[in-house]
Amino acid sequence: MIVLGSKPGQHDACFALIRDGEPLFVYEVERFNRVKRATSTDLSVLFEGLAEYSISPTDIDLVTNCMHPGELEKRKSQMSEYVTPDKVGNIHRFLDWHLPSWYLLLRKGGFPENRIVNIRHHLCHVSGVYYSGPSNDAAILSVDGSGEAETAMLAHGRNGRISILRTTPHPHSLGHLYQGVTIWLGWGYGEEGKTMALAAYGDPQRFRRQLDTFIHIDDEGQFRYLPALRRGTLRYASTEIGRIVLPQLAGPRRQDGEEISQTHRDVAAAVQAICEEIMLKQARFLKRETSAKTLLLAGGVGLNSVTNGILSAESGFDDVVAYPQASDAGTALGGALYAYHNIGAPDQPRRWHMTHAYWGKSVDLGNLDAASKSYQVRGRPSGDITADAAETLAAGRVIGWVQGRSEIGPRALGNRSILANPIAPGIKDKVNGVKHRERWRPFAPSVLREDVNTYFEIDGDLPYMTTVARIRDEWREPLSSIGHVDGTARVQTVTEESNPLFYRLIQEFKIRTGLGVLLNTSLNGRGEPLVQTCEQALRLYVNSDLDAIVIGDRLFTDKTNAVVGQTLVPYVWNVRKLPRTRLLVVPGELPVGKCELLLHIVQGNPQARVALSDNSAVAEAVSATSQEWIVPVPALEPGDIAAAYDAVAFYVPFPGDKCVFEEEIYYSPLAVLSRRIMEEAGIPVYWIDSSGDVNFMRDSLYVHHDETPALAIPSAYQRFWMPEA
Template identity: 30%
Template sequence: MSKPIYVLGTGLSHDGSACLLKDGEVCVAIEKERITRIKHDGFCDSEAMQYCLDAEGISFDDVSAVVQNANFSNFDRGNKIFHGQPRIIPDHVKTVTISHHLAHAYSVVGTSPFDDMAVLVIDGCGSSWDDCLDLDGAHVPEAQPGADFNHLFFEKDSYYLYEKGKLRPVYKDFSPFGYFLKGYSMCPPTTKHSIGGLYSGVSQYVFQGMEDPGKLMGLAPYGRPGVYDFQAFECRDGRVFVNYDWMKHFNRPRVRYEDLAENFDYYADIAYWMQREIERALLYLVNHRFEHQPHKNLGYAGGVALNAVANAKLLKQTGFEDFYFQPAAADNGLAIGCAYYGWLEVLGQERIKHDASPYFGKSYEAEELYPAMQTYAGKISYRRLPEDEAINRTAELLAEGKVVAWFEKGSEFGPRALGHRSILADPRNPDVREHINRNVKFREDFRPFAPSVPLEKAGVYFDCDYPSPYMILVAPTREEWKKEIPAVVHADGSARVQTVTESVSPNYYRLLNKFGELTGVYVLLNTSFNKKGMPIVETPKEALDFFMECALDALVIDGCLIEKAAVAQAPRKVDEKKEWEKGLGSLYPENVGI
């Protein structure tokens, strides 16, 4: 048997990550925040790289190439120091650095189902002109700024063609940085004229944090049309520019936690207006790129590609026929693109089509769960169940109105929980949304929840004629089902749907179908296994800790059903390890209750 070929990719940005390819396929990948437990953690990549190597049981000596994304000026002493932090890549390992949008584009190339496609990248800020490796052959509408200013112009959108195994740039647009305009309360925090930059600026205005554009999308349906008629963007000559004159009308940025509740309509109206403006700008830009260089298929990445509402408009109002939305579209996906660039371009290997799975985290052994459970001796009951029985019992609990956390094998890569690190509930219960927001996730009441549904049944409940496996598209809920599944229907009647297939997620698919058999409704409320401001749980211990501090009713970890004891007992001297091996929960046996 020949020795495997490994390539390690790493994204040195906010939302840092690492991805390890084995013979051209993802064998493990992780976002740094899942390890450090710091939301959006990034930049120095040592923890994420080590996680991948350890999960595969290899060292850097086994890696043929490391490919990274960062601005070249941020490195010191070769690759040894990044932003003042030491890195762990040995000197003898071949290391290649690529530019930002190129990494995003290869994250699409590597994971897309298409053999050939157009690739679009739109975000808040990419690499500077000086650092771009993909300018040759691209149409750049603005003249080169000149050597003294190249470092101040940054990528804002890029368009490529991937055909016959090669990616080539077609159109790239740049913008000066926006920090000279900080006097505006909604000023883009990155480039002056990027769609993603302005969306982040408005998010900062409404939520006090640039990391919350998803919240802005969730708030928008509560706003009223016609309150604001400013055009946030000027669209001309195939380009999108941010207007600034209208910003002087907005001088009430949120500064206190209470401001949102006290002025809810004001901020909701802003969110509604901004969402409509984002959609207008995107439709203009995407249709222009299609006319400039048409193609049947479009792969899409960059932070703006996470806007599920706008994505649904692109499906219906552009010339492209088929779409692939990269599930880790933001900077957490850079590592995936870097790894595939290493495989395809650095090593010159053939592309191997990805199997559509987003579950890139390592699996945890039962032995790793047991020590975590010992922490809560006397406070929990558990039972290890055969796979079918675990699925059936979980479906029964959900049908009884319980809120259940579902933890299975390797974690999802990206911002959405897709059935491996999920909190699940019955969508028929109109009160469960408020209960989970207030007592489980501890977040704002307006935040919506997504439905998971078997792909073949999605059209029954939603006006959804397109697969949405990564929860990155919204669809209208069919009128006859709005009152039947209220917990997953947003204020405007829409839902951010996840379609589930047996080939990608067999156990979650079976759980959905078992719940459907019991209730007649083949839909589950699915939200990420975390609370406000916390990354999605990664390990069994993190899952147990969160389970014990909130109002979850049950936790299922790889077939082990865990519930809280009705009456907590003081720990006693029992051979818990022996009981664990027998498979019947023993913390303590009399508290199993099932």
């Protein structure tokens, strides 16, 4: 039986395919479109993955959706309890549009209604960690921003079935509170790791009294905003908490570029302490209710490695396992596993559990020669790549390490990593020179499983780098490059079974240095996801301070003659989706700072033309390079466009997924014009969005239509579909 799990839209888009209960692939869209956290509605990653395994969409027995539209009325009822009547109508209309959108994306992708299974969001989270976990009897804790009508789920998995013990209703959300303080600190969505790191420098008590007036926690870890939630205009989304609630409790929000003050550190520490208190009390509740020996963690808050370390030490469970893909991306695999074990093959015993996290796409070694040539670097084939890399590391050099299939989840686990000798003098500053990130943030160690107790106050398996452990006193100074200010480190234990090549590399490094641990951080540019391809890896190598990079069995150490260019910002990669034919680019409200985007498009396509009008600053920047690329803005009548162009690309000042998830954009004048061009001119329309992605609008602007017009241009997915036998 083949089951497809999907997180098909918005942030953390992901697809997971399983056959007879075991994964074939788990593809996170961010690795393909290069937009971190992947705000996307594009299903092409899914269909390309199916093609890799010679699986037709018609071969798929069940398709799961990680949002259940059936929970819509419950969410509406909740909102009506704390939002004033004059705002309720607008919110209900938003929910009517928003929640069914994931399901409609799958329908428009071609999946028949009778094969799509809607599964509650947190049940997907819970299932992902239980059905991939090591124990048939386990307590399960899932906490994140929000599902449909709940923000947390406490459950018991036993003998292949999941019993829900308790949920936390919307809007009371630990995930939104933590996102809120991250926004208050001046950072964006998905940067909660910075807040967690900053908290170690603060006093958790200084602002605790103020925060306790906003969130109440009982003895069993159940929590709610305000002892009596006030009726008003707030929906208590993370943006409102960060921009309205916290400024009232703790002072003005930190502005971009503002120096981090002790107040910022102390507020971060207070919210981290609240997170730890809630999670610990919930874990102890689960221990009392289930008597299980194993606790499994999922949901975005499950990536809080500091809290996970406290749970391991103080919750009373023998084992605490934090899922490597705890974010919403994990609902894809979770949904697939739930559907298989409860709907598709409920009588089949569980045969598989996760022993490693390498379920992403394999690196494209077949393209390594071409990529090497394009950047004018040459790698030396190695007869023993682990020995050669270990020599390089022992000499104090920083290397990139690219092997096999990529890791799922946000942590580099030895297949898409930057590695260094943790005891080399000045190594932390040197790696920071590659990563360009804040000096106060810690790096992480990867350690041989048999040596973990030598360096850390723990003796157990920590394969996913989701839990901190305390560094032994005698090693705190030597291993300061991988330790935090509080004396802890986010540890990954490595075994020969989980990653033979990475294990041998650390062994070879130990032979040369006596140290069975490496500094390990993610191989990516600042603000980017992990590299996916040879080209991306070499681009990062030649544009950074990396001393060397290993890809497969080749070691690159000399970039004297390398072609140095732009780092891999998303749009540089994604404009390749645009056709290299007669292309009209309409920049609209393009910021002047993104003029480089236009230049990149037209330099790669001599037939492209840029339509400029009132955006004089952009016109001046483009004209300075070449006037011949500029054309007057046409009336944008479909007939006129069809005569002169083969495709049109509009720049839009928002992430492209909003055209599916926000009704105002779906029916905006630009959307209406885009449909007219596609229908009347019969040519494709693309939206280049503010996140750097390029969106094929044929597969987005008809999602909410009952019928899709028969357009001259086919769907991007149509070529993958085979007729039913």
